Amino acid sequence: MAAATFVILVFLAAMSGAIFKPGPWYDTLQKPSWTPPKWAFPTVWSILYVMIAYAGWEVWTKAGWSFAMVLWAAQLILNGCWSWIFFGLKRMDLALYELGLLWLAIAGFILAAWPISMLASLLFVPYLFWVSTAGLLNFSVLRLNAAE
Numbered sequence: 664m665a666a667a668t669f670v671i672l673v674f675l676a677a678m679s680g681a682i683f684k685p686g687p688w689y690d691t692l693q694k695p696s697w698t699p700p701k702w703a704f705p706t707v708w709s710i711l712y713v714m715i716a717y718a719g720w721e722v723w724t725k726a727g728w729s730f731a732m733v734l735w736a737a738q739l740i741l742n743g744c745w746s747w748i749f750f751g752l753k754r755m756d757l758a759l760y761e762l763g764l765l766w767l768a769i770a771g772f773i774l775a776a777w778p779i780s781m782l783a784s785l786l787f788v789p790y791l792f793w794v795s796t797a798g799l800l801n802f803s804v805l806r807l808n809a810a811e
Contacts, residue, residue, distance in 0.1 A: 666720045673716040676743035680708065683746040688753060693807040698800060711790050715739070718783035722776050731775035731783075738768035745797075755805040762798045769794055 699707075719735045726732065741764055749758035769791045777784040 664720075664723055666716075669716040669720040669723070672719070672739060673712045676739045677708065677712050679743040679746040683749075683751040685750055689750060692804055695800070695803040695807065699796075707793055711793060714786040715742075715790060718772075718776070718780075718786040721780045721783040721786075726779045729775070729779065731772055731779055734768050734772040734775055738765060738772060741765040741768055749801065755801060755808070759798065759801045759805060762794065762801055766791070766794050766798060 715738075719732070719739075722729070722731050722735060741761060745758055745761055745765065748754050748761055769787055773784045773787045773791065776787070
């Protein structure tokens with residue numbers, strides 16, 4: 664697969680966030696004081712998506728279909744589903760469980776890719792931190808709006 668294929672696949676997953684946006688429903692929810700500013704989300708995700716695409720391509724060129732690539736594909740699918748679950752379905756509870764699966768897929772990729780490409784693994788570390796933060800935010804918003 665060419666590098667462009669990975670860019671396209673990541674772009675397709677990212678489109679979920681463009682289709683299922685926070686909107687008025689999210690704006691009315693209580694959020695913790697440490698919620699990142701709105702501008703941070705597209706900025707951080709844009710950088711992370713470039714890193715995700717490159718990491719996938721890097722592992723693909725060195726190992727082809729491997730367990731690491733299965734995890735890469737799984738995290739991409741889970742990544743694309745979160746916005747639909749949280750913002751589209753307005754199911755903060757299911758989104759939190761789904762985010763847990765995403766976290767496991769990212770961590771699994773880091774471990775599985777390490778012997779193939781240390782660079783690919785390291786490119787996923789900021790992604791793991793951001794998804795950890797997203798998980799805490801998802802949990803906090805769910806807790807603060809339990810009666811919603």
